[in-house]
Amino acid sequence: MSLGTTLRVTKQRQVLLDELSKVRTHPTADELYQMVRKRLPRISLGTVYRNLELMAENGMIQKLEVGGTQKRFDGNAAPHYHIRCQKCGRVDDLSLPLAHDVERQAREYTDFTILRHNLEFSGFCPDCQESKGRR
Amino acid sequence: MSLGTTLRVTKQRQVLLDELSKVRTHPTADELYQMVRKRLPRISLGTVYRNLELMAENGMIQKLEVGGTQKRFDGNAAPHYHIRCQKCGRVDDLSLPLAHDVERQAREYTDFTILRHNLEFSGFCPDCQESKGRR
DNA sequence: CCTTATTTTAGAAATAATTTTATATTATTT
DNA sequence: AAATAATATAAAATTATTTCTAAAATAAGG
Structure with missing residues (x-):
């Protein structure tokens, strides 16, 4: 399925989007799976992954590839x-x-066609500021 | 092993660092493994991963977590x-x-202690500019 | 050197995250 | 309602990476 296709509005998608919109925490696929399961106990993790991917391709949500192993x-x-x-x-x-x-x-420094940029900061969150063990 | 520890200079590390320094292509662990294998046919992929990790912790090289599944x-x-x-x-x-x-x-917009930032651009490389199938 | 302690390695197995596949279910069109 | 298409589930497969263990290499002290 390619960009711009209209996705069917299934219960799974409604709930996924709804749960994702409720939070500001940028959950991982698995976290979302846990959240959605409370409302749709029979949903599968594969469905969560597939629909997050589709919704991201559609521009309805963003897939973040910030540091760490999992996508958010x-x-x-x-x-x-x-x-x-x-x-x-x-x-x-x-x-x-x-x-x-x-x-x-940046265009003055490269032959690439630049389409977008992403700026990402890292540091310690308020909760971790005292106990800042290295990483 | 923590930051600043002196690493022993083994043949595997010498060759890894040498091969990595030769290129400007930001190879993945597996690509590096293929490169190094030509000189050390018995090296294992685990050794490559472990040493890249250690050298990155030591500040000798950088581990990039730019988009995509693999680290570079x-x-x-x-x-x-x-x-x-x-x-x-x-x-x-x-x-x-x-x-x-x-x-x-950025400090004016967050309670995090900001330690670093990373700016990453994306677009099409010269080779892919004509045939720009979506992604 | 020679002995002992420590680090590092190869190779295999384990793990984690994600993707794919096969089949079943549900929705849409005719 | 029957046919077609899209989507879901569950399980298996894949990919990237990490961990484990015994053996080999290196360092340090005598």
Whole structure:
């Protein structure tokens, strides 16, 4: 299925999107699976993965590939930046104004066609700030 | 083993570092394994992973977590940005001057302690520019 | 050197995350 | 309602990476 296709509105998709929209925590596929299971106990993890992928391709949600092993999902489809805690892995939004000009600048340094940029911060979240064991 | 420990200089490490330094292509662990195998046919993939990890912790090389499933490695330990081809996955350096001020700016929008930032561009590499099938 | 302690290795097995496949179910069109 | 298409489930397969163990290499002290 390619970008722009209209997806059928199934119960699974409704609930997935609804749960994802409720939180600001950028859950992983597995976390979402646990959340959705409370409302749809028979849903499978494969369905969660497949639909998150489809909804991301459709531009309804964002798939984040910020550091760490697992991908995370963001119900806010509008471009914005993120910050990740090096200790606990928590990912927050960071509503810094978008640096549109970096793409223009960057074009002077490469032969690539630049389509987008992603700016990602890392550090320690408030909860991890005292006990900042290294990582 | 923690940051700053001196690593023994084994043949495997010498060759790994040497091969990684030779290229500007940011190879994956498996690609490096193939490269190193030509000189050390009995090296194991586990050794490659373990040593890349150790060298990255030691600050001798960088581990890149740019999009895609696999991690990539960069023999250039100095901070710099990257651009990734959406089609073929190729990752190039992008020697745009570092945007030091974004971290200062970002501090006004978050309670996190910000330690670093990473700016990553994506688009199409020269080779993929005509045939830009979606992704 | 020679002995002992420590680190590192290869190879195999285990794990984690994700993707794919085969089959069943549900929705849409005719 | 029958045929067609899309989607779901459950299980198996795949991919990337990590862990484990015994053997080999290296370092350090006498």
